[in-house]
Amino acid sequence: MPPTGRLASRESTPSATEPLKGDEFLCRTMTSVGTADASPGTVDTGRLEVGETRDGSTFGLPVAVAGPLHDGDELNGVGVVRRVVPRIDPDELAGTVIVVGVVNYHAFQVAEHRNPIDDTKMNRAYPGDENGTSSERIAAATYDVARNADLVLDLHQGSTSRMIDEVRVRCGRRHRLHTQCLDLAKTFGCGYVLDQKGPDGQLARVAPSDGVPAVDPELGGAVGWDEASIAKGVEGVFNVLRGYDFLSGDPGIEAQTRAKTFDQYGSPVGGLVRFHHDLGDRVSADETLFEVTDVFGELKARITADNDGIFWRSRRLPQVATGEYVCSVGKTVDTY
Numbered sequence: 001m002p003p004t005g006r007l008a009s010r011e012s013t014p015s016a017t018e019p020l021k022g023d024e025f026l027c028r029t030m031t032s033v034g035t036a037d038a039s040p041g042t043v044d045t046g047r048l049e050v051g052e053t054r055d056g057s058t059f060g061l062p063v064a065v066a067g068p069l070h071d072g073d074e075l076n077g078v079g080v081v082r083r084v085v086p087r088i089d090p091d092e093l094a095g096t097v098i099v100v101g102v103v104n105y106h107a108f109q110v111a112e113h114r115n116p117i118d119d120t121k122m123n124r125a126y127p128g129d130e131n132g133t134s135s136e137r138i139a140a141a142t143y144d145v146a147r148n149a150d151l152v153l154d155l156h157q158g159s160t161s162r163m164i165d166e167v168r169v170r171c172g173r174r175h176r177l178h179t180q181c182l183d184l185a186k187t188f189g190c191g192y193v194l195d196q197k198g199p200d201g202q203l204a205r206v207a208p209s210d211g212v213p214a215v216d217p218e219l220g221g222a223v224g225w226d227e228a229s230i231a232k233g234v235e236g237v238f239n240v241l242r243g244y245d246f247l248s249g250d251p252g253i254e255a256q257t258r259a260k261t262f263d264q265y266g267s268p269v270g271g272l273v274r275f276h277h278d279l280g281d282r283v284s285a286d287e288t289l290f291e292v293t294d295v296f297g298e299l300k301a302r303i304t305a306d307n308d309g310i311f312w313r314s315r316r317l318p319q320v321a322t323g324e325y326v327c328s329v330g331k332t333v334d335t336y
């Protein structure tokens with residue numbers, strides 16, 4: 001049985017009278033979100049109103065109904081949405097795809113990571129509070145849609161370092177929906193999965209507790225607008241649409257490389273870093289990960305891996321101070 005069979009069959013007989021199932025929120029029934037109202041066979045875009053900006057203008061999040069989420073500086077998710085929505089042909093779609101194109105509205109306006117209104121990371125605010133802080137209200141408005149979906153893809157980008165393209169499973173390995181979330185990550189299929197319980201307030205951790213399988217694809221590091229990562233994200237969304245029978249066709253499910261935790265490495269000295277690996281390389285315990293030289297090329301330190309694993313994430317710029325973050329190795333690696 002394909003790993004997606006369970007969910008695909010669960011809702012295989014859509015009913016037009018079912019309540020909204022809906023973050024990229026994939027659901028089975030055509031519906032409206034905010035001012036976007038898609039009758040069967042159409043795609044519509046509009047706004048999901050949340051509140052007012054500081055000058056009193058009302059603002060709403062851009063939404064499309066026919067079917068992601070991200071932080072304010074994580075633009076690859078927007079890159080995916082921009083390409084996915086025009087490619088969805090509602091005539092070929094079984095079910096509804098609801099897309100919230102920009103969730104961290106205020107941060108997006110100023111190209112920052114945190115919501116500047118309350119200095120909060122959006123993805124710590126779920127399930128939100130409709131009477132709460134700015135971020136909590138946005139979380140509540142979007143979660144109201146997400147909790148009724150059959151599946152949630154919460155598109156993100158990693159930190160301001162170079163990072164592997166990965167899908168994060170955040171519900172925790174003992175969660176009752178863990179297998180469904182792992183299946184969803186495998187179907188998205190960008191090659192790497194981090195299977196580690198997330199912090200409180202993450203959408204991909206909260207939604208499974210309401211019975212909705214959810215994953216958090218991290219499309220590269222948040223160091224810009226990265227074509228290769230966007231392309232993987234687009235492919236991943238269509239893999240899911242096919243794998244869960246929203247679209248016909250073969251999702252092309254392949255084994256994923258999974259890590260359950262990380263070793264993080266900092267620099268013991270100041271200087272310039274030289275890596276010995278590319279992202280995705282296998283590393284063995286005691287193998288050199290990186291060297292630090294002074295500006296004239298003299299070797300100051302050589303840092304070796306503590307454990308076997310995969311070179312997962314690395315700093316973007318070469319210069320480091322003592323104690324500064326350098327790289328991460330994913331460990332307890334397997335394939336599934």
Ligand SMILES: [Zn+2]
Nearest residue numbers: 071074156157
């Ligand atoms: Zn994020």
